[in-house]
Amino acid sequence: MSHITPAVIAVHAAVREQAPLVQCITNYVSMDLAANVLNAAGASPAMVHDPREAGEFAALAGAVVANIGTLSPRWVDGMLDSVEVARDANKPWVLDPVAVGATSYRRESVDRLLELDPTVIRGNASEVLTIATRTAGGKGVDSDASLDDVREHADALAKRTGSIVAVTGPEDYVTDGEREPIALRGGDPRMPLITALGCSLSALVGACVAAHDDAFEATTAALAMLSAAGEIAGASAEGPGSLRWRLLDELARLDAGGLAQHVGR
């Protein structure tokens, strides 16, 4: 994986330098951690969701992140408004289809969002499989599917939609359906116990695509950054509680050396 390191390092530096404003229309559970992850990485979070202002705000943002974790009609309207503004201004936006397989309302909402050409789709294996195959399934927010079940579907989804597709889990996978896909291992096995860390990763993808034009590289960099910070944090964490704050500490002081050491293997 050492071939991705220079791009990862460039994206990481670009986020710190540009401090992109990332508008997150995200679930209630993730608000706190996603904002703290963005801050730790050097970006500027903004949670602005209501149709009364979401679209207007998107004009100021460097990227929009739409996460369906705790969905309701006004929030979907706000997402659609913001995403449309972003798309029309050629700004990147990220779709996080949390538990899309769980209810028809989620599937319908994701269908509407997919029509607006997400720059990146980031989900776990079950979520990406649901979108790719349009079959229901998946118990809540946890993934029943494995990466082996989904690689080809992810490639096909990326090719069909023009989106970067990132499947995250014990092993991460990034594909645009054209280039050689990226596989990333690392992090800490207790990271799934930190609620909303996946949602926060989607927010971080938003920061990276805002700061770096190549969305494939930017997405890979976001995954690598969180993975490296989690791995360093994990070395001294005693459980999910300490892993969470240590991860923020490590993300805030992550530098090129740490990145190279932890994602360059």
Add this chain to the structure above:
Amino acid sequence: MSHITPAVIAVHAAVREQAPLVQCITNYVSMDLAANVLNAAGASPAMVHDPREAGEFAALAGAVVANIGTLSPRWVDGMLDSVEVARDANKPWVLDPVAVGATSYRRESVDRLLELDPTVIRGNASEVLTIATRTAGGKGVDSDASLDDVREHADALAKRTGSIVAVTGPEDYVTDGEREPIALRGGDPRMPLITALGCSLSALVGACVAAHDDAFEATTAALAMLSAAGEIAGASAEGPGSLRWRLLDELARLDAGGLAQHVGR
């Protein structure tokens, strides 16, 4: 209290083995901590509240938790939908009547929820007293009443509703109005300074009743688990900030030995 230990240990193990999906329709303040507590205990949290999907989702869940901390009409509708689905499928559900005495809207909403036969009602002494006596009172989320004021009322409420009633505070009390009530001491005196820890306990009760058929034992186990984790965490915590993450660490690594030692006294 050593008589409760084997059941507590069995419930604790059942949650880890089954990883029950717990649908929480809970207040905004508690979202993060409740989900992290469920994850640390080995359960799977899902915050799904809107009437557009709440009932449909309840069909997938092992238990539903309805918490009125930050109430609004759509959320009440979502709670009623989910709870009705749970009840009709003979799935357990937990009512957390946060600050029920504070406003007429809370009292009315709790009245509607009580008609749907909660498996467990978990509150502080003031909240349980308000429900049991249907008289207003109680300043916000903190309890003015003491356990001595409420024991008999809790017993009567349990008998009348068929619910397990758990009154938590410096000393916890679990009653079904029939069996010998359980009294639990332990934890750490600074636990009330951790916002939404009571709400998170209700979520944990949801996980336990989902994984274990005897709701009286399951409720007791949830209280014992949080108490044991809090007590172990408290030994090295320097304040409410460190107590919070240490509690999550300890809950994640709690085993039968730790439980026996900290609730078996």
Add this chain to the structure above:
Amino acid sequence: MSHITPAVIAVHAAVREQAPLVQCITNYVSMDLAANVLNAAGASPAMVHDPREAGEFAALAGAVVANIGTLSPRWVDGMLDSVEVARDANKPWVLDPVAVGATSYRRESVDRLLELDPTVIRGNASEVLTIATRTAGGKGVDSDASLDDVREHADALAKRTGSIVAVTGPEDYVTDGEREPIALRGGDPRMPLITALGCSLSALVGACVAAHDDAFEATTAALAMLSAAGEIAGASAEGPGSLRWRLLDELARLDAGGLAQHVGR
């Protein structure tokens, strides 16, 4: 700054003694931290926002805090209800105009709130400048303006509205347009990386104005308390993750000696 120490210490003690109930109608991102900050300081938080109960609840509260971070129409209605009840009962209320310059909806909402005579307006330099000059500007929640840009505007705003105006940032500034303004330095340079710490400070101002009649002194005390706790916490924090929980620990054990040492310089 030693001239402010006795008042700061008196306010700090009053909050601990009275444990005021603070109703926060605040943004989703800040719910958790604001409540924990209030708890750590010895106050009692209550997040109650919906028009169905917000005004009724305000009658029970010692102060109301209105924060526009994640605005929507029902929440604005709830704010107006609560604030009106507070004003009519001569109870203090605090306005936190998060990112007011970002959208017209924010500016309009703040205009409506300003008509209800906030006791205190707490914002960063950009936010206070926007209100004072009614010109749009400011990128999201972070401040583009500096304190030097805003001092005179803050004085004029305070004089015009009768509110205490607190501008917070690397250096804090408190003015009522009449008395000698207070300038406060301290804290830790990484505090801005903790999401919603400014919002939590507004909540803490609410606790202090509820417990102490002189709102100028109460506001100054809130800023000094957070600054002192942040500075002590910062000495052992390794990043924004550890700074957050350490700050809560230090706030919970802050005493007159710690306050005097860290704000009396």
